[in-house]
Amino acid sequence: MDPLRLATVWMGGCAGCHMSFLDLDEFLIDLAPKVELVFSPVVDAKEYPEGVDLVLIEGAVCNEEHVEMAHKIRRRTKTVVAFGDCAVTGNVTAMRNQLGLGNAENVLQRAYIELADSTGRIPKLKGIVPELLEHVMPLQEVIHVDYYLPGCPPPADRIKALVGALLAGQTPKLEGKDIKFG
Amino acid sequence: MCAKTLTIDGNEVSAADDATILDAATEAGIKIPTLCHLEGVYDIGACRLCLVEAVGIPKLLPACTTKVVEGMNVRTDTERIRKYRRINLELLFAERNHVCSVCVSNNHCELQTLAYNHGMDHVRYDYLFPKWAVDTTHPRYGMDHNRCILCTRCVRVCWHVEGAGTLNTAGRGARSQIIADLIQPWGEADSCTSCGKCVMACPTGALFQRGATVGEMEHDREKLEFIITAREKKQWIP
Amino acid sequence: MVLNDLIQIKERELASRKKYVLRCCMAAGCMSSNAQSLKDELEKAVAAAGLKDEVEVRGVGCLKLCCQGPLVQADPAEILYERVKPEDAAAIVAALKGGQAKVSQGDLNHPFFTRQMSIVLANSGIVDPERIDSYIAADGYLALRNALREMEPKEVTDTIVRSGLRGRGGAGFPTGLKWGTVAKSTGTKKYVICNADEGDPGAFMDRSVLESDPHAVLEGMALAAYAVGADQGYIYVRAEYPLAISRLQTAIKQAKQYGLLGSGVFESPFNLTIDLRLGAGAFVCGEETALMASVEGKRGTPRPRPPFPAEKGLWNCPTLINNVETFANVPAIVRNGAEWFAGIGTEKSKGTKVFALAGKIKNTGLIEVPMGTKLRDIVEDMGGGAPDGGTIKAVQTGGPSGGCIPAGSLDTPVDYESLSKLGSIMGSGGMIVMDQATDMVDVARFFMEFCMDESCGKCVPCRAGTAQMHHLLSKIVARKATAEDLAKLEELCDMVKHTSLCGLGQTAPNPVMSTLRFFRGEYTERLQPDTLGRPGTESAVPAGSRAT
Ligand SMILES: Cc1cc2nc3c(=O)[nH]c(=O)nc-3n(C[C@H](O)[C@H](O)[C@H](O)COP(=O)(O)O)c2cc1C
Ligand code: SF4
Ligand code: SF4
Ligand code: SF4
Ligand code: FES
Numbered sequence A: 001m002d003p004l005r006l007a008t009v010w011m012g013g014c015a016g017c018h019m020s021f022l023d024l025d026e027f028l029i030d031l032a033p034k035v036e037l038v039f040s041p042v043v044d045a046k047e048y049p050e051g052v053d054l055v056l057i058e059g060a061v062c063n064e065e066h067v068e069m070a071h072k073i074r075r076r077t078k079t080v081v082a083f084g085d086c087a088v089t090g091n092v093t094a095m096r097n098q099l100g101l102g103n104a105e106n107v108l109q110r111a112y113i114e115l116a117d118s119t120g121r122i123p124k125l126k127g128i129v130p131e132l133l134e135h136v137m138p139l140q141e142v143i144h145v146d147y148y149l150p151g152c153p154p155p156a157d158r159i160k161a162l163v164g165a166l167l168a169g170q171t172p173k174l175e176g177k178d179i180k181f182g
Numbered sequence B: 001m002c003a004k005t006l007t008i009d010g011n012e013v014s015a016a017d018d019a020t021i022l023d024a025a026t027e028a029g030i031k032i033p034t035l036c037h038l039e040g041v042y043d044i045g046a047c048r049l050c051l052v053e054a055v056g057i058p059k060l061l062p063a064c065t066t067k068v069v070e071g072m073n074v075r076t077d078t079e080r081i082r083k084y085r086r087i088n089l090e091l092l093f094a095e096r097n098h099v100c101s102v103c104v105s106n107n108h109c110e111l112q113t114l115a116y117n118h119g120m121d122h123v124r125y126d127y128l129f130p131k132w133a134v135d136t137t138h139p140r141y142g143m144d145h146n147r148c149i150l151c152t153r154c155v156r157v158c159w160h161v162e163g164a165g166t167l168n169t170a171g172r173g174a175r176s177q178i179i180a181d182l183i184q185p186w187g188e189a190d191s192c193t194s195c196g197k198c199v200m201a202c203p204t205g206a207l208f209q210r211g212a213t214v215g216e217m218e219h220d221r222e223k224l225e226f227i228i229t230a231r232e233k234k235q236w237i238p
Numbered sequence C: 001m002v003l004n005d006l007i008q009i010k011e012r013e014l015a016s017r018k019k020y021v022l023r024c025c026m027a028a029g030c031m032s033s034n035a036q037s038l039k040d041e042l043e044k045a046v047a048a049a050g051l052k053d054e055v056e057v058r059g060v061g062c063l064k065l066c067c068q069g070p071l072v073q074a075d076p077a078e079i080l081y082e083r084v085k086p087e088d089a090a091a092i093v094a095a096l097k098g099g100q101a102k103v104s105q106g107d108l109n110h111p112f113f114t115r116q117m118s119i120v121l122a123n124s125g126i127v128d129p130e131r132i133d134s135y136i137a138a139d140g141y142l143a144l145r146n147a148l149r150e151m152e153p154k155e156v157t158d159t160i161v162r163s164g165l166r167g168r169g170g171a172g173f174p175t176g177l178k179w180g181t182v183a184k185s186t187g188t189k190k191y192v193i194c195n196a197d198e199g200d201p202g203a204f205m206d207r208s209v210l211e212s213d214p215h216a217v218l219e220g221m222a223l224a225a226y227a228v229g230a231d232q233g234y235i236y237v238r239a240e241y242p243l244a245i246s247r248l249q250t251a252i253k254q255a256k257q258y259g260l261l262g263s264g265v266f267e268s269p270f271n272l273t274i275d276l277r278l279g280a281g282a283f284v285c286g287e288e289t290a291l292m293a294s295v296e297g298k299r300g301t302p303r304p305r306p307p308f309p310a311e312k313g314l315w316n317c318p319t320l321i322n323n324v325e326t327f328a329n330v331p332a333i334v335r336n337g338a339e340w341f342a343g344i345g346t347e348k349s350k351g352t353k354v355f356a357l358a359g360k361i362k363n364t365g366l367i368e369v370p371m372g373t374k375l376r377d378i379v380e381d382m383g384g385g386a387p388d389g390g391t392i393k394a395v396q397t398g399g400p401s402g403g404c405i406p407a408g409s410l411d412t413p414v415d416y417e418s419l420s421k422l423g424s425i426m427g428s429g430g431m432i433v434m435d436q437a438t439d440m441v442d443v444a445r446f447f448m449e450f451c452m453d454e455s456c457g458k459c460v461p462c463r464a465g466t467a468q469m470h471h472l473l474s475k476i477v478a479r480k481a482t483a484e485d486l487a488k489l490e491e492l493c494d495m496v497k498h499t500s501l502c503g504l505g506q507t508a509p510n511p512v513m514s515t516l517r518f519f520r521g522e523y524t525e526r527l528q529p530d531t532l533g534r535p536g537t538e539s540a541v542p543a544g545s546r547a548t
Helices: A016-022 A026-034 A064-076 A085-089 A092-099 A103-114 A156-167 B021-027 B079-095 B110-117 B153-162 B197-201 B221-233 C003-015 C035-048 C086-097 C132-137 C142-150 C153-163 C175-184 C205-212 C214-228 C242-257 C288-295 C324-336 C338-342 C375-382 C416-421 C440-454 C460-477 C483-499 C503-507 C510-524
Strands: A004-010 A035-039 A052-058 A061-063 A077-083 A132-137 A147-149 B003-008 B011-016 B051-054 B057-062 B073-075 B141-144 B167-170 B177-180 B207-209 C020-025 C055-060 C072-075 C079-081 C191-196 C232-238 C273-279 C319-323 C352-359 C365-370 C392-397 C403-406 C430-435
Touching: A004 A016, A004 A064, A016 A052, A016 A156, A026 A035, A026 A156, A035 A052, A052 A064, A052 A085, A052 A156, A061 A064, A064 A077, A064 A132, A077 A085, A077 A156, A085 A092, A092 A103, A092 A132, A103 A132, A147 A156, B003 B021, B011 B021, B051 B079, B057 C483, B079 B110, B079 C460, B079 C483, B153 B167, B153 B197, B153 B221, B197 B207, B197 B221, C003 C132, C003 C142, C020 C035, C020 C086, C035 C055, C035 C086, C072 C086, C079 C086, C132 C214, C132 C242, C142 C214, C142 C324, C153 C175, C153 C214, C153 C324, C153 C338, C175 C214, C175 C319, C191 C214, C191 C288, C191 C324, C205 C214, C205 C242, C205 C324, C205 C352, C214 C232, C214 C242, C214 C273, C214 C319, C214 C324, C232 C242, C232 C288, C242 C273, C273 C288, C288 C319, C319 C324, C324 C338, C352 C375, C365 C375, C375 C392, C392 C440, C392 C510, C403 C510, C440 C460, C440 C503, C440 C510, C460 C483, C460 C503, C460 C510, C483 C503, C483 C510
Parallel strands: A004 A035, A004 A052, A052 A077, A077 A147, B003 B073, C020 C055, C191 C232, C191 C319, C232 C273, C352 C430
Antiparallel strands: A061 A132, B003 B011, B051 B057, B051 B073, B141 B207, B167 B177, C020 C072, C072 C079, C352 C365, C392 C403, C392 C430
């Protein structure tokens, strides 16, 4: 059997979910012969490839690049997993939505001017710095999601349960103790 | 007092004459999900999570406020009820700002637990992201409206167990909120005795001890039950 | 006060009637277009013409064709003057004895008037609501005297049972059955409440009854109190109805002076005190359990029923609660007999119903028609159809708890069962006509917004569900929704309807469900294709098996 083409993507999140993924420890070694990691923050691929079997997406959808990326991923991927609370609920990343419309500007002001040293400046360079969206969205508001793996971050054993089941060709079913927000 | 017999999920169950369906089910070890119910204070039937079906009755019945009827045949876990419960929970999560990862009650939250038990791995509705404040004017406790589900347990213990009458509900619809005295900052509410019963009663992270950080807020329900048992039954059972 | 006193008052009142009467509408609609100064001018003009002995200028309640106010009716010539200005006073007085006043005249032979049948509004526009003698002259308080002196309480209840009267507050519960339950409930203290909260947007039937004929409501309540054994009554009326409140206060005062309220009414052992309680205008306070909480001085939120008010109501005592119009029917029923009333209307819906006709229609105003009248007759004949040659698209009944009836079903008779078969309800009597230009999704959103704002916030399905449904409807209106959003909306309708605590939440989805039933196309044409991207067909791992 061909190895499963696996990707992991980091959008509007803190990378914690990826850390948790790396916490899979020896399971990663079990995984190695069965999967080919075709795209990930931990591998050196610049362009999201075609024909991906499974992707774990960390983070909420916060800027225009994320939207574009999400659609590209959906087109090129068979199974999409919303990976962690930010992707599933918006989580901390989406807290700026409570500020109402115009929150993107507020957030930039706070981060780059108020909290900066004397030379604060909002980074704005067309084509280089993606524009923030008015409203941060969980992944399922942008693309179809096949599976949800909540948790902040999702503990390694639950990642293992989900990825393991998928590798075995089973439909994972999360319930009760397998679900965990925060 | 005569007892009544009824069937709950296929089990023959007996119950005291004035028992509710919830009492009868609990006694028989059948778990019906609840949020606004709090043992020891009167029920208000507000959260609608405890709705059950009864054969021959077209309406769904709130188990916490419906008295048992001889021979009634109750079903607590049908497909339809499970669906309604899940929607109910999703509505609660979408209604205010529940960010479990930074919540004082993370892992000790009745809302979370119910969501897990009902397989809620995500919310299908758009989050509404309303703007709500956090009141930290009280020297010992805090109130975060973002996490309040308006179960009014705090109000009921405040009035009917402590007898202080500090907390109340104000406003209509989704803009309803728990208030202290005459919509004052909690710290300025003179009637508050700082007894902390409301904090013990709260099912979520809306009421918390100041200084508690993420996941540290455990609502001391046993202590509350101890007080209520002592008051109502004059029994000092720790 | 005994029977003879009543008869004397009536005779005195009739004897003092003058040859000519100018009846000036003093109900809220006409009052808001300057009816008071019109009445003052008419009085001056009568004095100036030296006709004070021959002409009575009488302030009366609603003359019904509210859209043409201020209205003045001249008798005995039976001329209805419309849009009368204070300057017209002299001309109208001059025309009393023949001749024409250059003032626009309404057609009293128009179906708008001729097809009406007045029971509840029988005195409206005829008696002076601020003078009890005027009511007594129209046989007022006769029913109460006969009941107190000649009937057992049970006979009064039986009369109401046999009349087939059903509650006019919305749900249509059989009134006699309710009275019987309260009468049978044990308790030393019982209450009677008149629900005058009237919160439906656009509805003004109860207001009109209170402003036009307050004594009829008092008499109806007194009969009810006698039948069920209550000695304290409350009228819960919204503070936004100052005119109704002041007329009720006047009426209560006058009735007390005559010994028609208070202790030993009609020199019988029956006592009754009636007090007003003012509502602050929350729609939900019209719901009976919320209303009672409000009367008790608590926050007006509903509580689960059972126990029903008939067993445990105000301060846990058995309580009878009926709508204004329900009570207003009672004196006529007791006076004329149950069979008379039961002979009007349809098999299951007896008597008449008052509607506030509004929206895209020529004649707007207050109408009272026998139950079973076809919607088409009301809208096309009486209402005169859509203005400016437009076509009628739908008729909305029942306000935020009701539904839209499409033009194709206009031949539906107006009765409780027929309307509910079409997914609407009789409601309290709001009737809004919509023409071709009306956007039905927007209508649904409007009512949902109303319910969302008026939800008391107690139970989750209604509080959070209406907010989410409103959000989805707004997305549809803005053409930002997909088929999946519509499916979510429909699922929520079902859930909110079946799990909410009180009638507000249980009926909040009705306007959506009804417009979806008859105008689904207006929803679907706005839907956008889904851009979420569905997963590919073959897959090495199980995919897409879950619904989002
Ligand atoms: C949200 C809500 C609002 C209501 N508003 C009114 C109202 O304004 N007037 C009224 O008479 N009944 C209203 N009702 C109905 C009352 O609860 C009650 O059924 C009625 O007053 C009974 O009187 P009836 O039997 O004479 O109709 C309302 C019900 C609900 C659920
Ligand atoms: S109250 Fe419960 S559900 Fe809400 S954020 Fe806190 S832990 Fe999560
Ligand atoms: S503060 Fe807590 S106990 Fe009080 S209503 Fe809100 S969730 Fe319930
Ligand atoms: S259905 Fe609405 S109005 Fe009625 S109790 Fe629930 S929240 Fe309040
Ligand atoms: S526990 Fe019964 S309605 Fe909340």
